[in-house]
Amino acid sequence: MTVAAASLLDAHPAAIGYPVGLRFRSAQEPTILMSDSEIALAGRLKRQEAGALGEAYDRYSRPVFAMLLRMTGERPVAEELLQEAFLRLWRKSAAFEPERGALLPWLLTMARNLALDRIRSSSERQRRLEAFHETLPEAGPLNGGDAWPDAKLQAERIRSLLSDLPEEQRKALELAYFEGMSHSEIAAAMERPLGTVKTWLRSGLLRLRERLGAAQ
């Protein structure tokens, strides 16, 4: 992530969100929508009320952990980063602006940045890159419980949307998102020209954005 992106996240941690309540903001919709319970939870976090952090954890830890595990490939590392992400949520909650966005995407973005910092500074990266093609999970049904039904439905929807993308676009997006790869690294990993990879990423992102908007 670039300097300015990190600065933006620090300054406006909630400005990046989509609601957990099964709605994605469309391009035309000026306001990010949140469920009443999520607004209430955000307010309780902001006031540092007892129990608020536990409630946020119960609500969001599972999807955030799933992403971290996918990125790091190791449960202890993913659990450590999960704690770190929620601690940051707790410590920065005073600056949170519930009217500007939702918690889950902020948590996902923050947790991803933590994981990227970790894997970029670790020799583990090479090992994981080599294993990429073997470990890449195929789109398929979830096998979890109902602890986070809204996010679970969202996950099913996202998987469906991603699986509709051309295979190479989807792989390029996953390499960039979960592995934190640059254009040239993706080009090397997929053995394709740099320009092709750039086109895949741009097209894949625009298609995903379009389909998320249409999925409302």
Next chain:
Amino acid sequence: MNDDRIQGLCLEYALGTLEGEDLAELEQLLADGDEDAQAALAEAYETVAAIGLSAEDAAPSPDVRSALLARAGERARVVEMPARPASRGRPAFAWAAAAAGLVCAALLWQQLRTTRDALRSLQARFDDFAGRQEDVAAQNERYRRILDILAAPDTFSVELNAADNARIQAYWNDRQGLVVAGRNIPQPSPGRELQLWVVPRSGAPESVEVFRPDEDGNALILAQPRTTVAEADALAITDEPEGGSAAPTTTPIWAGRP
């Protein structure tokens, strides 16, 4: 610039893959306060964050939750003992029974007080322990951040030079922060302290930290300057009145360029 191009740039920016001229172009728009670019970026983060939800479902171990709450200092509160309800006497009670009841009530009351005092004592000890645990956790967090900065591939190293024996090295990462580590730093005079500044290419120096080295002349600073590496001309340390100054009032003792 048309909307599709802005949206494309923002999406790649949020994904972390935007590079070169495209990156500079978008960052300039954002720095100029372009509202369309800011709105597109907010939406781009939504889209990109959604990719994270496609990961295979997995649940963390139950221990993580309790460890998190302990680290956050959030804990169950000891419930205050409720006030004793007013007793309802029966008019026909004999004095003996009343006296026995009073004795029992007194004993019960004493027991309640003892229990409450014990609970308060335990609570105080728990608070003290939790406070110390938070201190240790905060210190660990500080060292972990420092290690992260040192290990990050995009961290800049800056040596702050001077004619004396002091050795001061800075490690600066825009996203993660600034670490300044120094050895053999002479003690400032009484009533004076050292102040670390980021000197931007244009505008006033940014005060980062007011500090004193420890008795062995060591200092370790972890800070998050507002100024970025790209915007900075130098890091500098000056001798200032205790508590620091709004702007440098003396010539830098140590300085270095990123």
